[in-house]
Structure formats: structure tokens, C-alpha cells
Amino acid sequence: MGIISFILIGSSLAFPAVALYALWWAGREGQLRHHDKAALLPFDQEEPLGQMTDVVLNRSSFPKQTLTNKA
Amino acid sequence: MAALSPWDSNLGQSNRAQLAEIDASCRGSVLLFFLSGMLWLLAGTVLALLASYKLHAPGFLGDAAWLTFGRIRTAHLNAVIYGFSAEVAVGVILWLMCRLCRVPLMAQSLINSAAVLWNIGLVIGIVGILAGDTTGVEYLELPKYCTPILFLSFALIAVWTIVIFRFRREKHLYVSQWYILAAVLWFPWLYSTAQLLLVMDPARGAVQAAVNWWYGHNVLGLWFTPVGLASIYYFLPKVIGRPIHSYYLSVLGFWTLALFYNWNGFHHLVGGPFPAWMITISIVASVMMIIPVVATAINHHFTMIGHFGKLKYSPTLRFIVFGAMSYTVSSLQGVLSAVRWFSETAHFTHHTVAHAHWGMYAFFTMTMFGSMYYILPRITQREWPSERLISLHFWCTAVGIILYVAPLSWGGWLQGKAMLDAQIPFLEVVKVTLPYLKLRTVTGVILAVGHVAFFANICWLLVRTFGPYRQPEPMILAGVQPQTAPVGK
Secondary structure (H helix, E strand, O other): OOHHHHHHHHHHHHHHHHHHHHHHHHHHOOOOOOHHHHHOOOOOOOOOOOOEOOOOOOHHHOOHHHOOOOO | OHHHOOOHHHOOOOHHHHHHHHHHHHHHHHHHHHHHHHHHHHHHHHHHHHHHHHHHOOOOOOOOHHHOHHHHHHHHHHHHHHHHHHHHHHHHHHHHHHHHHOOOOOOHHHHHHHHHHHHHHHHHHHHHHHOOOOOOOOOOOOOOOOHHHHHHHHHHHHHHHHHHHHOOOOOOOOHHHHHHHHHHHHHHHHHHHHHHHHHHOOOOOHHHHHHHHHHHHHHHHHHHHHHHHHHHHHHHHHHHOOOOOOHHHHHHHHHHHHHHHHHHHHHHHOOOOOOHHHHHHHHHHHHHOHHHHHHHHHHHHHHHOOOHHHHHOOHHHHHHHHHHHHHHHHHHHHHHHHOHHHHHHHOOOHHHHHHHHHHHHHHHHHHHHHHHHHHHHHHHOOOOOOHHHHHHHHHHHHHHHHHHHHHHHHHHHHHHHHHHOOOOOHHHHHHHHHHHHHHHHHHHHHHHHHHHHHHHHHHHHHHHHHOOOOOOOOOOOOOEOOOOOOOOO
């Protein structure tokens, strides 16, 4: 077998091993639990839950008193 | 409300300052990837229009070898796949990872070098294709003297994405990070394996076709699809201000995609000289893809319920929702296309071309457009200059791609039926497809108008940011909370 065969077989074995390690790691670190907490990760104080971001179009028809100026 | 945010206690500085620092750190590198990606999109669009026109007017520009259909069409595919799609995807990956890991982008010069290397490799490759140096392997047509440059560039990007992840301040992963990390590991593996087996030291006989479709299908499903889904899972909740309907379903969708997608490519070889079990297992895995697709579709739809009115205000949301819906439709169409009786008619026809555009354009490209609409104002600290150009971009691309894929899918089906009928001469089969091919050119022009509108808006935004008359302006990008009545209810 040439070196390319070794590379291909090696990577074919290594790749599922990495996937299995990732799954084991995720279980050990609690990444597969605490789903309520994980779902909130995109939000923060600046762009919190309950607030729409990215109001770009048709601003005149959006409730004006609620727009926050981020100068 | 802010107390619901799980990682506020970890912050050592004000939230606004931290976001500003992250966005500023990403500015140069992300802009470099976005701008070069957009230039590749425009080049790819011109090549696409030429190739499409040649399908119903084959003599057009037929005297110059480098303008012949085989080269123009191949150059188009590689310009939009490895130029636009891959580069914009990397820009989105970098910004999303920095935002979700809560760390600024480090060593930007390294990432910038990777972007320059990628573009150098691609220019060499596309020129090589136009000069007739294609490898002839679908999705891997770039000549082999440019692929080491591309591999080195992507290796840098992949390593740096993992470095960002390693130094993350937020320990819990969001589902978008799962998709991104998997994508940056999957792509180099797919690319290097296929290069070794098809270009550097080609396998013999029918194995080549098997490896080719393993790569061709997986580069769409295990590289572009995860990046598109990562974007949808981030931007959909972020824009409407509501968490994803079921985080559990999103994780289920990720792991089932990882488990089933890798087997799918061989369904393109129905009827080919392969062991029956090989094709059958691929069809079974393709049908099993219903699990992640339906899980994702349920999640996206139930997240949006009650918030569709917000589409009126956010360009990001418009493109992302369009992309999410297209993901469901194109994936279910893909499941159907894998089934033997359907494939026997539809494969080797324009139906496959329509399906590829449904996935790569209606889903992935629209999702990337939506992501860019969100990211660019934040990294440049400027508002989008023209609402009209945004609307023109959205309607041209949305209407254009629907008019492209729906009729062409039907035309491809009719083409397949005609090809299976031994009584119909081949020239008559070609004539069956002509109306659909002409419509395809018209829709290509509509899509091109949308691309030019988007590019013009980006250039205008950059002139406002870096031009001689730049001036600070108020930003109304975030923190929009309806206090009187919920928007879209």
C-alpha cells in the first residue's frame, strides 16, 4: 500500500473517532443538557430577549417611541 | 429581561463595549471575505448568463475556445461555489464564532493572509479552467496546481476557527457553533480525500464516480448546509427577539444530519455499475434525512409563528426565512429524487440542475445574503444607505430563483420522460427543454439585477464608512422593543 492509502485509511478511522469524542465530550460537559439556557445564548443585555433587532425597512410604520438610538 | 441572559455574570466589561470590540476586531477580515465573495458572485453571474444563453443559442461566442460552454459553465460553477459561497461563508463563520464565543478576532493578519491565498488560488484555478485545464471531475474542476493553495488557506481558517473556540469566554455551546465546528472539520477532510482519490492519484473505473458523488453531495450537505443552518439558528431568534422553539430539536437535527448525510451521494448513481447494496444504503440514508429536515422545519416554523409581521421591517429576516423555507422544500425534493423510480426519470436532466440551485441559491445564498444584511452595518457602524436597493435585491432574487427552479424542475422531468421513450429522437428531446432554458436565461437576468443592486448598496455603505465624506451617524440597529403592541401579532 502506498502512502496515500495510509493517509486515507487513517483519516477514515480518525474522523469517526473525532465525532465520537465530540459526542462524549458534549455529554461530559453538559452540552446536551440545560437546553433552556443554551437557547438564550444569542441574547445579551444589549440585544436582549423580547426585543426585535434589525429594523431597517418601513421604519415610519414601526412604533416610533420604542426605537432605541445607538449613537 | 436581561437577567435571562445566561452569561451576563461572566462579563468583565459593559456589554455594549464588548460587542463593539468584537465587531471592530472582525471588520477587516470579514469585509475582505465579503467583498471578494461579492466580486466572485458578479463574475459568476456573468459566466452563468453566458452559459445559460448558449444552451438555447449554441453558436453564440462559439469561435473562441475559452468561451465555449464546457469552460464557461465550469468557470461559473467554481466561481460561485468556491468564490462567492465559500468566502461569504467564512466571513459569516468568523463573525458568528466571535459573537457566540464572546471573544474578539485575534491575529487578523493571519486570517487576511488566508483570504488573499484563497483568492490567488481561485484566480489561478478559474483562469486555468478557461484555458482548458479542467480536471473534468464535477465540483473539483479546478486544476491540481491551484488546489494546494486552497487547501492551505482553508486549513488556516479551520485552525483559527478552532482557536477562537478554544479561547471562548462562554463555555456552553449554541447549536450554531456545533454546525460551524463540524463544517470547518468536514470540508478539509472531504476536499483532501477527494483530491487524493480523484486528482492526485486517481482511483480506477467506477470507483471514481462513487468518490465523485460522495464529494459532490457532501460538499453541499456537510459544508454549505451546516453554515446555512448555523446562520438561520442564530439570526432567526436574534432578529425577532425570541429563542428557538425547541433547542432539543435543533441538537437532534445536528446529530442526525451528521449521521445520515455522509451516505447520501450514491443515490445519484442509480442504474450505474455498482453493487445494489451500495445504492440501496444511500437511498435509505437519503430517506432518513427526513428526520433532521422535518425537525429543523418544525423548529423554524414554530419559532416564527406570531412574528411574520416582522418581515416588513428586517431584510435579514426576509432572506433568512426565505432560505429556511427553501431548505425544507429542497431537502424534501432531494429525498424524493433519491428514490429509484423518481431518479430513473429525473437524473441526467435539468431537474438535477434545478434541485442544485434550489439548495445552493434559494437556501444557502439567500441565507448568506440575510446574514450579510445583519453583519455589515454592525462591523462598519453604518446603516444601510438605500431601502429601495434592499427591496429590489430581495424581490429580484426571490422571484428570480422561484421562476428559475420551479419551471426547470418540470422541464427536467419532461426531458427525462422523453429520454426514456425510445420512439422520440434525441433532437426532439432537446426541443422539449427549449422553453424552460429560455426562461432560465430571463430569470438569470432578474437575479443579476438583484446582485448588482446588493453590490451597489454595499459599495455605498463602504463609501459612507471609509470615503472622504464619511461622518458619524446615529445607529438604530438594535434594542427595538414594541411597547404598545407586539409587532406581527
